[in-house]
Amino acid sequence: MVSRGGGMTHIQVGQGFFARSKEGGGTINFTYAMREHATAATFKSAYLPWPSIELKAATKDLSRTTSVTFNDAMTPGLDPSYDAGVLKSGGGLELYTRLVEDNGSDFAIQCLPDVSLDKMVIPVSLDLTTGGEVTFSAKSANLPSGYVPVLEDRQTGISTLLNAAGASYKVVLPSNTKGINRFYLHLNAIKSAPVTAIVSAVVIPDVARLKVYPIGKEIHIQGVVEDRCVASLYDLNGRSVGVYQLQAADNITLYPEGINNGIYLLRIMEGNAQRFIGKMILR
Numbered sequence: 001m002v003s004r005g006g007g008m009t010h011i012q013v014g015q016g017f018f019a020r021s022k023e024g025g026g027t028i029n030f031t032y033a034m035r036e037h038a039t040a041a042t043f044k045s046a047y048l049p050w051p052s053i054e055l056k057a058a059t060k061d062l063s064r065t066t067s068v069t070f071n072d073a074m075t076p077g078l079d080p081s082y083d084a085g086v087l088k089s090g091g092g093l094e095l096y097t098r099l100v101e102d103n104g105s106d107f108a109i110q111c112l113p114d115v116s117l118d119k120m121v122i123p124v125s126l127d128l129t130t131g132g133e134v135t136f137s138a139k140s141a142n143l144p145s146g147y148v149p150v151l152e153d154r155q156t157g158i159s160t161l162l163n164a165a166g167a168s169y170k171v172v173l174p175s176n177t178k179g180i181n182r183f184y185l186h187l188n189a190i191k192s193a194p195v196t197a198i199v200s201a202v203v204i205p206d207v208a209r210l211k212v213y214p215i216g217k218e219i220h221i222q223g224v225v226e227d228r229c230v231a232s233l234y235d236l237n238g239r240s241v242g243v244y245q246l247q248a249a250d251n252i253t254l255y256p257e258g259i260n261n262g263i264y265l266l267r268i269m270e271g272n273a274q275r276f277i278g279k280m281i282l283r
Contacts, residue, residue: 051114051142053149055162055185057095057126058135064095066107068122068185070114070143076100084109094127098180117147117187124151124183131175136183138162143187148240152184157271158228161188161243166257169245210276212266217282219254219266221246226270233280234265256282 052069066086074082077099086096086108096106100120112120128134138149140163148163153171160169210223221231225246233242233256241264242256256264261283268276 049142050111051144052140053143053185053187054139055095055097055124055149055151056137056139057093058137059093059128059132062091062093064089064093066095066097066124067109068097069109069111070117071111072114074111074113076112076120078103078105079111082109082111083107088127092129094125096125097185098123098125114144117144118189120187122185123180124185125180126173126177126183127179128173128177129175131173131177133170133172136160136162136169136171137167146189147187150186150188152186153182154184155182156228158230158245159186160230160245161232161240163240164242167243167245170247210268212268212276212278212280214280214282217256217259217261219256219280219282221252221254221268221276223250225249225252225268225275229268229270229275231266231268233259234267235259236263236265 050069050071052067054065054067056063056065058064078101083099084107086094086106088094088106096108097110099105099107099110100112100122102123106125110122112122126134136151138151140149143149148161150159150161151169152159153169156171158169161167162169210221210225212219212221214220219231219233225248227246227248229246231242231244231246231254232240233244233254235241241259242254244254246252246268259282262281264280264282266276266278266280267274
């Protein structure tokens with residue numbers, strides 16, 4: 001009973017659990033004295049709607065997920081019966097996190113306090129035996145208004161918003177990739193900005209060199225685009241409705257999903273440099 005937050009110190013009759021052995025094995029003792037009555041213990045199917053982020057990593061043949069949840073009773077360190085260690089599959093791809101107050105263990109589920117969310121940096125680790133392209137994406141539920149999940153790749157210097165359907169970060173990793181110190185998960189506080197604040201940005205012609213235009217609900221980008229470029233689409237309330245990690249190419253087409261006909265603002269950034277900003281009429 002740890003899915004999406006919520007630990008248990010008691011379980012119902014007929015339910016079970018996994019125990020992860022320490023390296024080299026060991027002995028677990030279940031004694032008569034441990035038995036207690038807990039009539040309020042819930043079944044595993046019960047759902048506790050804590051705010052949560054489910055981070056996913058996928059390769060051509062495999063995918064793995066790891067979860068982070070938030071509650072005011074949790075801590076940045078170890079919360080027994082709430083934080084759940086990872087049981088590695090041995091299939092060549094593993095995804096897990098380390099505690100914000102790292103104790104050296106790997107976790108499939110990490111529970112954190114729901115205050116100062118934008119101050120917490122969550123180490124993410126991906127083990128990939130064969131190497132190759134990996135796509136990161138995320139699903140979030142019940143996050144506080146204005147907070148969005150962001151994946152940081154400290155090796156490339158790219159931070160990617162994973163707050164919209166289809167938003168992802170793709171990266172090619174070498175074989176035998178293992179351990180932390182590269183990927184980190186953040187919760188960024190994004191305040192809705194007035195449209196005038198976005199429109200007032202200036203595109204420097206020598207920096208831009210991009211031609212961007214809509215056809216129906218497709219957005220076409222012509223010009224040299226680098227891997228570090230990220231396109232962000234905003235509605236007229238300044239809210240992000242799509243974030244797209246661009247691949248190096250001369251011609252790119254974006255296919256925004258789940259948006260209505262109307263006027264939008266598109267901004268393309270290369271690292272901290274703005275390559276393009278302009279209005280798009282999508283219909």
